[in-house]
Amino acid sequence: MDQRLDEYLARQPRFDASGLTRLHVLDEPVGWLEPQIGRFLQAFSPSFVHNGPQLVVTSSIEEVESLFGRAALAMRAAGLIHGWRNEPYTCFALDASGAPDLNRPLFKLERGAFRRFGLTSRAVHVNGYAADRRLWTGRRSPNKAIDPNRLDNLAAGGIAAGEVPDVCVIRELWEEAGVPVELARRVCASTTSRSTRNEPDGIHDEVLYNYDLLLPGDFTPRNTDGEVAGFTLMDVDTVLGRLGEFTDDAGLVTATFLRRQGWA
Known part of the structure; x- marks a missing residue:
């Protein structure tokens, strides 16, 4: 060897979750947010609700994709997202091991926004x-x-x-x-x-x-x-x-x- x-x-x-907030969508833990991103999202829409160590999205499954799309555009306009690709990725719910459960897609989102939301690509x-x-x-x-x-x-x-x-x-x-x-x-x-x-x-x-x-x-x-x-x-x-x-x-x-x- x-x-x-x-x-x-x-x-x-290595990944360090210190100071990060877990993002929950449709009762699923799907991402990680830096403090300034959590504050931005709460100011952007009342659908982003801080709940202890979590930021919870209260939108329905019919609304969540539109919400994230609009939030990503606002973050781009604010200079928080660079390298916009006009190519959507799928955010899946995670299984017990933390891997994407391909049988449970939650919403689609511009790939350039995935890091800002800490989503699994x-x-x-x-x-x-x-x-x-x-x-x-x-x-x-x-x-x-x-x-x-x-x-x-x-x-x-x-x-x-x-x-x-x-x-x-x-x-x-x-x-x-x-x-x-x-x-x-x-x-x-x-x-x-x-x-x-x-x-x-x-x-x-x-x-x-x-x-x-x-x-x-x-x-x-x-x-x-x-x-x-x-x-x-x-x-x-x-x-x-x-x-x-x-x-x-x-x-x-x-x-x-x-x-x-x-x-x-």
């Missing part, structure tokens, strides 16, 4: 590798709202409302790395990870659906949506030495892959 891998995993950011990440144990890594565009210029997996992206991981991963492989559908269908689901941490723009809480894809030697990734600046094929030693340059989520996925494959 390579000590660099253990040291990197030990440095992974979902994403796919693909470890693209060659037969000689080298990994394809992408470098995020300098224009990305989150983690510009950081290293990333071959492909990664959020799961939109109404989308399932196995469909999302095919879409992301084409958009981010130009992987044709016939090749993308060879992708193998591997593990699921959870990445939760405090960020300047709220709480990042994301379930990561991890996939592996063995790429032929004559394939070179090419970005098609402008979100990736370029790709590099790295050997394991180089990846281990540069784990700190990856986004937190991609670094976790990559480290888990190396350990699972027995390469480090």
Whole structure:
């Protein structure tokens, strides 16, 4: 086992709930709010009610999606939300383990607002590798709202409302790395990870659906949506030495892959 891998995993950011308020929607604990966000929401609408350590939404299931949409727009206008994407995510109720219960969707909301409400999002990440144990890594565009210029997996992206991981991963492989559908269908689901941490723009809480894809030697990734600046094929030693340059989520996925494959 390579000590660099253990040291990197030990440095992974941790979630600290100190000073945060639990957000309850339709009697379900779904998010985390910083103090100033809780105050903003209470001033925005009487439907946000402070109840001890909780902020409770009193709206009905028919009203809650509209309420959150309007609140998010108000937060954007106030400069509290950046990187608006015009792409909805689904907020699900959480099961006993704290994971999204996909059978209990609660409401849809602009993905750029999820961190401010501390809601649990979902994403796919693909470890693209060659037969000689080298990994394809992408470098995020300098224009990305989150983690510009950081290293990333071959492909990664959020799961939109109404989308399932196995469909999302095919879409992301084409958009981010130009992987044709016939090749993308060879992708193998591997593990699921959870990445939760405090960020300047709220709480990042994301379930990561991890996939592996063995790429032929004559394939070179090419970005098609402008979100990736370029790709590099790295050997394991180089990846281990540069784990700190990856986004937190991609670094976790990559480290888990190396350990699972027995390469480090």
